[in-house]
Amino acid sequence: MDITLDRRTILPDLLPDPEKYLLVAGLAGSARDLAAYTQEAENLITLGGAMGGAVPLALGMALSAPEEEVLVLTGDGELIMNLGALSTVASVMPDNLSIVCLDNGGHGETGGQPGHTSRRTDLAKVAEGCGIPSVMTVVAKEDFAAARRFLEEAPAPRFLLVRVMAGPPTDYRRNWDLAECRLRFRNAYLGKWQAG
Amino acid sequence: MTDYTKDQWSRLIFDKLAEAGVTLFSYVPDFGNSTIVEMADADNRTRTILLSSEEEGVALCVGADLVGEKGVLLMQSSGVGNCPNMLSLVPGGRFPLLMVVTMRGDYGEQNPWQYPMGQAVEPVLQAMGILTIRVDRHDELDTAATAAISAAFKAGQGVALILSQKFLGAKGF
Numbered sequence: 001m002d003i004t005l006d007r008r009t010i011l012p013d014l015l016p017d018p019e020k021y022l023l024v025a026g027l028a029g030s031a032r033d034l035a036a037y038t039q040e041a042e043n044l045i046t047l048g049g050a051m052g053g054a055v056p057l058a059l060g061m062a063l064s065a066p067e068e069e070v071l072v073l074t075g076d077g078e079l080i081m082n083l084g085a086l087s088t089v090a091s092v093m094p095d096n097l098s099i100v101c102l103d104n105g106g107h108g109e110t111g112g113q114p115g116h117t118s119r120r121t122d123l124a125k126v127a128e129g130c131g132i133p134s135v136m137t138v139v140a141k142e143d144f145a146a147a148r149r150f151l152e153e154a155p156a157p158r159f160l161l162v163r164v165m166a167g168p169p170t171d172y173r174r175n176w177d178l179a180e181c182r183l184r185f186r187n188a189y190l191g192k193w194q195a196g
Numbered sequence: 197m198t199d200y201t202k203d204q205w206s207r208l209i210f211d212k213l214a215e216a217g218v219t220l221f222s223y224v225p226d227f228g229n230s231t232i233v234e235m236a237d238a239d240n241r242t243r244t245i246l247l248s249s250e251e252e253g254v255a256l257c258v259g260a261d262l263v264g265e266k267g268v269l270l271m272q273s274s275g276v277g278n279c280p281n282m283l284s285l286v287p288g289g290r291f292p293l294l295m296v297v298t299m300r301g302d303y304g305e306q307n308p309w310q311y312p313m314g315q316a317v318e319p320v321l322q323a324m325g326i327l328t329i330r331v332d333r334h335d336e337l338d339t340a341a342t343a344a345i346s347a348a349f350k351a352g353q354g355v356a357l358i359l360s361q362k363f364l365g366a367k368g369f
Binding site for chain 2: 022024045049050051052053054055056057058059060061062063064065068082084085087088091092178179181182185186189190
C-alpha cells in the first residue's frame with residue numbers, strides 16, 4: 001500500500017472544528033501537530049512524556065465530562081505501549097470518546113526507527129478485537145469526507161486509524177510546563193461550565 | 197481485632213472517598229480491594245473502571261482532574277511496579293492523585309514471588325514523589341484515610357494509602 005498522507009497538512013481536513021472537542025494529544029509528533037494546528041487552544045492538553053497515557057487520560061476526561069465530546073490524537077508507538085487501554089475503553093463504552101491514531105509506522109521522535117505497524121501489526125484490527133464498536137482506516141485524502149462523517153456519526157467509542165508517511169511532524173515548540181497547562185485547561189473548562 | 201471485618205473497613209474507605217467527591221473508582225482486581233469495588237458498583241454516585249494495567253489509572257485520574265472531577269486508583273502492591281513512568285504526570289503537573297494499595301510481599305507473606313515488588317513499593321512511590329501513608333492497625337485506618345484524602349484533594353499531592361499485611365492479614369497461599 002502506498003502511503004501518501006503528510007501528517008503536517010491533514011488535520012484541518014480531518015478535524016475542521018477542533019473547538020468543539022476537549023482535545024488530548026499523545027507525546028511527540030501528535031502533540032506538536034495538534035498544538036500547531038490549534039495554536040495550543042485552551043481545550044487542548046498535550047503530553048510530553050508518560051508514553052501510553054493519552055487514551056486512558058482521555059477516557060478519564062470523557063467519563064467525567066459526559067456532556068462534552070473528547071478526542072484523543074496519538075501515535076502508533078504511544079498506543080502500542082499501552083494497548084490494554086483499548087480494552088479498557090471498550091469495556092466502559094463511553095459515548096463521547098473518539099480515538100484518532102496517526103500511524104507513521106515508527107518512532108519519529110527518537111530518530112524514525114521502525115515500529116510494529118511497519119511490520120505485521122494492524123491497529124484497526126487490534127481496536128476491533130478489543131471491542132471498540134466503530135473502527136475505520138484512512139489512507140488517502142479521498143477518504144477524509146467519510147472520516148469526518150465517521151467522527152460525527154459512528155457509534156462511540158470510535159477508533160480512526162490514519163496511515164501517514166514517515167517524516168517530521170509540524171515544527172512547533174509548545175509549552176512544556178505541565179502544571180501551567182493543567183491550570184490553563186482546567187480553568188478554561190470549569191469557567192465555561194460555571195458560566196453555563 | 198478479628199472483629200473488624202473486611203466489609204467494615206471497606207465501607208469506611210468507600211464512604212470517605214464518596215463523601216470526598218470521588219466519582220471514578222479505577223482498579224486492577226485484587227482480593228484486598230474487591231469489596232470497595234462492589235460498593236462503588238452498587239452506589240449511584242460512583243462508577244468503577246476495570247483497568248488493564250495500573251498505570252492507566254494514573255492517567256485516568258489525571259483526565260478526571262482536568263475537568264474538575266475526582267478519581268481513585270485501587271491496586272495490589274505488585275501494580276505499583278507498573279506505574280512509575282506514568283506517575284511523572286503527578287509531580288510534573290501538580291495533579292492530585294490518590295492510590296489505595298493493598299499489600300502482598302509483606303509481613304507474613306508465604307509466596308516468594310511477591311517479596312521483591314512488595315518490598316519495593318514504598319521506595320518506588322517515594323522515588324516518584326508520591327507520599328505514602330501506611331496502615332498497620334485497624335485503629336489507624338480512619339485518620340490515615342482522612343489524611344490521604346486531604347493530602348490528595350485539599351493539598352493537591354500524589355499520595356498512596358498503603359494497607360499492609362499486618363492490617364489485611366497475610367493470605368494463606
